[in-house]
Amino acid sequence: MSKLDETISGLKFMADGLIPAVIIDANDKAVLMVAYMNAASLADTVRTGKTHFWSRSRGKYWMKGEESGMTQDVKAMYTDCDKDTLVIEVVQNGGAACHEGYRSCFFRKLTPDGDWQVQGERVFDPKQVYKKK
């Protein structure tokens, strides 16, 4: 077992074998997205230097940007006091992490009257990037 395998097996994955990863921009630390990794996608993330996740909604393993080209180059990785969450600093290729075309997935802000309001502008048009097959 390599040191990295040992380190990964020392993390606290949830009952479904996943650990949440907060992806932040290496430049200004903005939170770009939160996604989930299993042990294999985490190992591949470290090995390749590109973020890999497990999609709960699609039930599949994926490299971020495999379809859109908007891959993420890993610059640093952190874990917390409980070792049950990751923070990963990346350089976001293509300028947008969100499949809806925004730089960050967190483009909805709570208003004083308790509703969500869209903030920021789309970097790309999802219809152009994700062609229907």
Next chain:
Amino acid sequence: MSKLDETISGLKFMADGLIPAVIIDANDKAVLMVAYMNAASLADTVRTGKTHFWSRSRGKYWMKGEESGMTQDVKAMYTDCDKDTLVIEVVQNGGAACHEGYRSCFFRKLTPDGDWQVQGERVFDPKQVYKKK
């Protein structure tokens, strides 16, 4: 049902009724911690302007800082494209979010040889802040 209740019920909570919340510093956007909220703790967070969570490890509802005094004042709240995660900007009172005394819970960085290395210095001594009862 108030607009806020409607907005909260429109979020995608996990099977256990919780939603992850990434807590970031309102000043420099550093990720301080990731914790979980249920609908009640989220409503109280908005209503009081102080973060409230559900502790999975302790199985209890808590206001952040209720014991240590290191409360968090909410400045802004965001959700993502899938409405299954929150990002909350706070002013961290006492200068440290982590119960181990560090400013951020993410004080361990992955080294090139695959191990965790502690980064940063303790802001407080946990033994002094959390007196054993």
